[in-house]
Amino acid sequence: MEFNDVRLSYGALQDEIDGAIRQILAGGRYILGPSVQTFEDEFASYCRAADGIAVGSGTDAISIALRAIDVMPQDEVLVPAVSAAATAMAVALLGAKPIFVDVSADDFNMDPALAVGRRTSRTKAVVPVHLYGMPARLKEISESGVPVIEDAAQAHGSEANWGRCGSFGVAAAFSFYPTKNLGTYGDGGMIVTSDSEVVHRSRLLRNYGQHENYSSESLGYNSRLDELHAAILRIKLRSLDDWNRRRRRIAVRYREAFADLPLATQAESGESNYHLFVVATPERDKLRAHLASLDIPALVHYPIPLHRQKAFSEFTPARCPNADMLCSRVLSLPIHAFLSEVDVERVIDGVRDFFRRGKMGS
Ligand SMILES: Cc1ncc(COP(=O)(O)O)c(C=O)c1O
Structure with missing residues (x-):
């Protein structure tokens, strides 16, 4: 995948x-x-x-x-x-x-x-x-x-x-x-x-x-x-609306499947096009490694908040605790218009498996 x-x-x-x-x-x-x-x-x-x-x-x-x-x-x-x-x-x-x-911890x-x-x-x-x-x-x-x-x-x-x-x-x-x-x-x-x-x-x-x-x-x-x-x-x-609909269906599926897990997701302040589907957990790096071991790629958007980027050091300081917290926790799961049902289920199983087996502390 x-x-x-x-x-x-x-x-x-x-x-x-x-x-x-x-x-x-x-x-x-x-x-x-x-x-x-x-x-x-x-x-x-x-x-x-x-x-x-x-x-x-x-x-x-x-x-x-x-x-x-x-x-x-x-x-x-x-x-x-x-x-x-x-x-x-x-x-x-x-x-x-x-x-x-700073950003909101609810909708990011x-x-x-x-x-x-x-x-x-x-x-x-x-x-x-x-x-x-x-x-x-x-x-x-x-x-x-x-x-x-x-x-x-x-x-x-x-x-x-x-x-x-x-x-x-x-x-x-x-x-x-x-x-x-x-x-x-x-x-x-x-x-x-x-x-x-x-x-x-x-x-x-x-x-x-x-x-x-x-x-x-x-x-x-x-x-x-x-x-x-x-x-x-x-x-x-001409295909954008169809492609966005497919992404939204995948997002609904992910939200349902993760509802009982200790994972934060973006509060829905509107109808996203689901450019990215992002979860947040203090166990982010372990969850990412677990998914990688199952050949499921997951990315971090973004690992460093803007107020801590070297390029912008002349414009700081700024106190942005929610940004600091989110950048240490966010993980983007695969989502795009051509992702197959099989791959969606693999992502879901991979994430659920991580929490079921209690890999968080290991
Ligand atoms: C939120 C946001 N702003 C601006 C840009 C810049 O767009 P571009 O890469 O086309 O210059 C991007 C693209 O990565 C982005 O994600």
């Missing part, structure tokens, strides 16, 4: 994808062409937002969205203490200061009350992450009045009581990294937004600050999704 085999989605759609690649290659338009434009419209509409601006990665999508709402060097930006490094990296590389907010996402407490007069934005695909509590977070840029890199198709992930903030950042629920075979990302000024500025920022070729209005990046990836993503988008 593999933790996630990204070749399987290609296998399922191979004829369509191969055909689209051939068409792009023969067409001669490789950058900022019709496939990108159409995919921007289709994905923005999927997220129930007005516009999409396709960029080179999820990290760039966060940075460009922050720049587009005028976050400047030395400004403070609130980020959760548990996430991929990219969330805080995108802030720091702008010259702004990531301010680490940014704690809204603590976010309000970390706000100062220099706070220009908050970047909540829908961690593992579970919607962050954006309504409560937005009560602070600070503009919200959603880090939706893991949350394609997740639903909350405030709408679909990507539809709430001033803007949202998505990643199309290969392992994401909607991923391509390379890097890619998108900003989705219903704010026309953010659209205008993001389009400039991703392309050397220019609307017209060879006429730059402002400084900008080279960060563009290319036509090949847009064409692939258009095809895969």
Whole structure:
């Protein structure tokens, strides 16, 4: 069993994808062409937002969205203490200061009350992450009045009581990294937004600050999704809801099977797309070793909270005890749209076997 085999989605759609690649290659338009434009419209509409601006990665999508709402060097930006490094990296590389907010031990996402407490007069934005695909509590977070840029890199198709992930903030950042629920075979990302000024500025920022070729209005990046990836993503988008449904069925099965075990799982603050299914236990390393002995791969997302990463040492200290606790306990079990029933049962048996045999103390 593999933790996630990204070749399987290609296998399922191979004829369509191969055909689209051939068409792009023969067409001669490789950058900022019709496939990108159409995919921007289709994905923005999927997220129930007005516009999409396709960029080179999820990290760039966060940075460009922050720049587009005028976050400047030395400004403070609130980020959760548990996430991929990219969330805080995108802030720091702008010259702004990531301010680490502890997460809730219930849903593992940014704690809204603590976010309000970390706000100062220099706070220009908050970047909540829908961690593992579970919607962050954006309504409560937005009560602070600070503009919200959603880090939706893991949350394609997740639903909350405030709408679909990507539809709430001033803007949202998505990643199309290969392992994401909607991923391509390379890097890619998108900003989705219903704010026309953010659209205008993001389009400039991703392309050397220019609307017209060879006429730059402002400084900008080279960060563009290319036509090949847009064409692939258009095809895969049509399967996203089916793939998410399959992941959700596996998650229901895991939750039922583990209900009587001493394992914490993310409280359901909405309908996750189950990018990851994560359990938490003080016996994490032993459980992981036990699963490995049964040839069941399990990964740790993430072993070090952001406020303890060396890269961000200049921005600390921050007290984030829940993040510390979770990073020592979380374990991601295999979950993806092509995981077989047999493998789901093997994972369940492996986990249950660990607790039944009392391997925790051994
Ligand atoms: C929560 C989160 N934010 C941001 C990113 C960055 O996306 P990318 O790898 O496309 O730059 C990722 C991807 O790993 C992520 O999981």
